[in-house]
Amino acid sequence: MPAITLITLAVLATVARVIGLIILSIITGWFLAYASIKSKFFENIYIILIEIFESVPVITFFPIVLIIFITRIGGTLGVELAADFLVFTAVVWNIWMGEYQAFKTVPREMVEVVENSRFGLFSKLRYLYIPFSVPRITANLFPSVSDGFFYITVSEVFEVGIHTYQTFGIGSVLDTFVADGQLFNIEMALLIMGIAIVAIIIILREFSKYAVGRYTLDTDAPVMKRGRLNLKETTRVFAVLSKNPLTRLARYYKYREGDNHEETYEKKEKKQKRYKYIYAVIGVILLISILYEAISLITSVKLSEYEILIGKTPSLLIGLGYDYLRVGTILLVSMIIAIFLGYYLAVNRRAEKYGIPLIQSLSAYPAPIYFPFLFILTEPFIFSIFGVYTNELYVLSLGFISTFYYVFYSFWMGVKAMPSEYWEITRNLKLGYFRKMRKVVIPSTFPYLISGISSTINSAWGGLMIGEYWPAIYGTHSLTVKTGLMKTIDIATATGDIALAAWGSLIFGIIVAVYSILFTRKMMDLAQKKYVAEEGVYAA
């Protein structure tokens, strides 16, 4: 096969994988979202699971997932599914959360219209819920596509112990080109991938324009948020959990009636009650299977091995400390650049017209593909300046590349969404650039910045996971840092020390989840105050 055909096919395979998984997320998300607006029980399990999974960068668990797929399924299919699973977990939470939020916010009156005509499940989805969720899904598509491409290219080739597993796609094809030093083919591959990415971005932008025009309600402004920040909903979930059953029970006893023997209209509700039980059962099965996997993993490790693992834990924690420093640095740099660039683009129409699609394309172009070439081209020069810190700098850059977009995009949306009165005030007061930023722009875009930050942290971990230990990044060159938890996990995987890899991931997962849930909690308390204030209006 001529190389060019091979490359084109590989690009198509990768693109198909990402698009296919995004479509799968969208379709499954509709049903899960519907189940959670119909059953409180299911909703509570579902939302808590999404919040936990979304806060843990799944790539760190990839080794374990890989083992499960390869040992349980095996063969080409096992490898393919492992790669798909990784990408799925990178794109799915956003989309599911967005759909859930959309379903939750369908106006009561619209629901009543379809109830009035006694629509069944599929008609309700088709005529009301699905169209209503389209703008929200579109808003989540850009980040999902970028995330998907980022992870797909690294998951097409992976090594565990002495085994190398790969599945056909641009990531694996590039890998062979690099191994054989076929420079021309490498350039062709990068070019064709670039063309594909630009085409996808253009299609997405057009679709997004169309979707916003056609599917948004007149009063509804499209909001771009990466899923998690809808804390109000979560607050509501907890509020309902704590209060509702009691009031309901009280009311039941207050107004309890005897049996009624009068003729009644045929009830559709009985069937819906049955659905509720089905949703609840699905929720329980989900929980149990996750618990089962976790427990079987824990019990598969011998006691003596646990002693070794616990002995290594302090050094793992030190590595995690270093990694948090890295994430903090990446975040700070991203924020500063995002704020200045985002503001500039938001207020300059011409710059915005070309700048935004450019940034979108760059962010969707998977960094793991081109980073090695960037590395090999610039390394001698960078080394002459930074010496021993060279590698650290590259790892931070990779983290930055993989994450910058989220902060930037959130902030830019925030500036765009600022009420025009604010601009008039700044003009009236003749505020200078920095005072305008400090007093008006940053405070009013704060919620957007926060939501950008939480997704950034997530992607930064993905960047570190790849960058901290990258053997043979180009030819005989390797990229690695001195200390870092991600490096430890990477090496453990590569040498087949699955127990250590899993242990490291577990510690990491717990700490990240606790951190982000605490962070979320704080925000939630804030939101809850607002919520209570609203409720007070009804009670007054």
Next chain:
Amino acid sequence: MEIEIKNENVSNSVLEGDGIYFSYDNGYDVFENINIRADTGKFVAIIGPSGIGKSTLLRILGGFLKPDKGIVKVMGKILHEPIPEVALIHQSIVTFPWMDAQENVMLSMKTKDISRDEMEAKAKESLSRVGLDGFEDLYPKEMSGGMRQRVAIARAFAADPYVFLMDEPFAHLDELTAEGLRQDIYNILFSGETPLKSVIMVSHNLTEVLELADEIYILNNIPATVVGKVEVTMPRPRNPRSDNFNANLDMLYSYLTPPRKKK
């Protein structure tokens, strides 16, 4: 579903709410023992101060909300959930932005066992009834508020309901269109050409209420009760400029005192 009208049944009540109590999940008590009834051929109006629970009552009568105590009966059968025979027209305008006017109207026929051609013909007919001839392919974003409300009314018409529950249906329309539509709905009620038997309408516009209604229920107090029921016996057509009309209007106004909190 088919509903048979039994002749031996002396009652000609189309829709009734008996002894209705209701409170929202936050514990706010809205109703205490509401009794309301709409008979065949009657136009019933509900009035009361803002926030007293008029929209909530319509939702209960349509089966959208379950009363804590009490029952709603349609044609003598107990209602547990919304049915197409009882059509609710909302206070806020409800159209689906991703469908054009005709598709919006067809929505209320989707669960009926009729062909698409029939549906389209019927949607056209409903739209022309509300004065939207030739606007079938317009999307809600291309329409004015009043046009959109007419689409919502046409959608309710197309379902062939026995009862209309209308929540301030004319508030978004200009006076000319509103007047035409009022008369139209009233005429349909008595034409016998459609299954429509009765209308329950919520309105702030007392002139409109007095022009149309046979019976007026006045809601007040917190939790709300029916504090008055007025039979309007003025002959039709009623002239809003006549002395008799104005005397009745004054009497209605006197009922609308600010709500008092019981307990």
